[in-house]
Amino acid sequence: MSKITFLGAGSTVFAKNVLGDCMLVPALEGFEFALFDIDEQRLRDSETMLKNLKRSLNKNITIKAYLNRKDALTNAKYVFNAIQVGGYKPSTVIDFEIPKKYGLRQTIADTVGIGGIFRNLRTIPVMIDFARDMEEVCPNALFLNYTNPMAVLTGVMNRFTAIKTVGLCHSVQVCTRDLFKTLGMDPEGVQEKIAGINHMAWLLEVKRNGLDLYPEIKQRAREKQRTKHHDMVRFELMDKFGFYVTESSEHNAEYHPYFIKSRYPELIENYNIPLDEYPRRCEKQIQEWDAMRDDLVHNISLDHVRSKEYGSRIIEAIETDVPFKFGGNVLNTGRLISNLPEKACVEVPCIADRSGITPTYVGDLPEQLAALNRTNINTQLLTIEAAMSRKKEYIYQAALLDPHTASELSIDAIISLCDDLIAAHGDWLPKFASSDTFAISN
Structure with a gap:
C-alpha cells in the first residue's frame, strides 16, 4: 500500500481541501492517508471528517491517525506539511x-519583516526534525510544503536536508x-x-x-x-x-x-x-470554526469538489x-x-x-x-x-x-x-x- 502523510492534519478545513482532492484522483485508489498533529482533539476531528468523506465518496482508501510522527511517516511516498509552530x-x-x-x-x-523572521526561527528546527525522521523512514518521499514562510522553509529543506521538497x-x-x-x-x-x-x-x-x-x-x-x-x-x-x-x-x-x-x-x-489584518483573520477563523465544527466533522453526507x-x-x-x-x-x-x-x-x-x-x-x-x-x-x-x-x-x-x-x-x-x-x-x-x-x- 502506498502512503500519503499529512503533517499538521489538525488544520481540518485545509486537510479536507488537500486530501479531499486526493480522494478524487483515481490513481490514488488503495493509498493510505496518514494523519499526524500534536493537537490530538484536532487530529481526531480531521480523522472523523475524512472518514465521513471517504464513505460519502465511496473511495477505496485507508484513513489512519497517528500519535507518533515517525510512525505516520514510515514508508510514505508523499508528505504534505501544513504546520504552524506556536500557533x-x-x-x-x-x-x-x-x-x-x-x-x-x-x-x-508571515513572510519577511520582523514577524516573518521570528516565525521562521521557531519553525525551522521543527522542519529539520521532520527531515531527519524522513531520512530514516521514508527517504525517497516528496515533501510538499504549504507552511509559511514559504521561501525560507523550502530553502532550508533543500539546502540542509536530503529530502526532495517543493513549496x-x-x-x-x-x-x-x-x-x-x-x-x-x-x-x-x-x-x-x-x-x-x-x-x-x-x-x-x-x-x-x-x-x-x-x-x-x-x-x-x-x-x-x-x-x-x-x-x-x-x-x-x-x-x-x-x-x-x-x-x-x-x-x-x-x-x-x-x-x-x-x-x-x-x-x-x-x-x-x-x-493587523492577520490577527483579525485568526480571531474570525476561530469563531467560525466553533460554529461550523459539528457540521464539518460529523456530517455523514459530506461532499467535496476539487479545489485549486x-x-x-x-x-x-x-x-x-x-x-x-x-x-x-x-x-x-x-x-x-x-x-x-x-x-x-x-x-x-x-x-x-x-x-x-x-x-x-x-x-x-x-x-x-x-x-x-x-x-x-x-x-x-x-x-x-x-x-x-x-x-x-x-x-x-x-x-x-x-x-x-x-x-x-x-x-x-x-x-x-x-x-x-x-x-x-x-x-x-x-x-x-x-x-x-x-x-x-x-
Missing part, C-alpha cells in the same frame, strides 16, 4: 504586539484571474508567464492570441486607483515598476519600505492598508506520468532566475511527471524586479544563517536588512526589538549565542 496564541500575538511598542506596524507578518502557494494560480476580475476583464484564453520569489513573483507576460494585454491592464488600473479598493498597493507597484505582483496588497504593503510609515500615517488610508490547490495534481502527474505545469518554489540551483542568488528559493514554472519535479529556466528578470526580490532575499538568507548557526548576530542582521523594519527603526531599536522578541517567545525558539559586536550604543 496564533502565543506566537503570532507576540509577533504583532511587541513590534507595536516600537511603533512598527504589520499586516500579515506550494495559492498566489500564482489565482494571480491573473483575480486581477482580471478586479479590472472587469475576461480571463478566458489568457497566456501568462510568472516568476520571482514566493509572495513576490511577477506577472512577466500576459497575452491573448499573441496580443500583449498589459497596456489595457495598466490603463484600467490607473482608472481604478481613483477610488478606494482592495488592491491599491499592487497597482501602485505595477505603475512604478512596470509589472503586477502575485501576492495581495496587504502582504506587499509590508514587503517594501514605501507604504507603512509612522511619519506618513495618511498612507494607510490612501492605500487602504489593513493593519496544486498538491493532488502534482501527485496525480507523478503517478500517471501525465505532465502537470504549476508554479513551484524550488532552490535557484543553476540560476533558474539568473539575476537572483543561487542560494535563494525562487518561484518558477515547474513540470511534474513520473520523473518528479522539473523546474524550468527563466533567465533574467527585468532588473527592477530582481532588485525588489533581492531586498527580501537578503533577509531570508540571513534568517537561515541565524537558524542554522544559532547566532544572534544573524537575527539582528536579518532584521536590519528587512526593508520595512529598516525604514521605520534605528539600528539600536531593531536590536532591542529582536532581544525583546527572543525573550517573549522563550522556549518556542532554540537558544542563540550572543555577540558583543551588537551591543546597543549609549
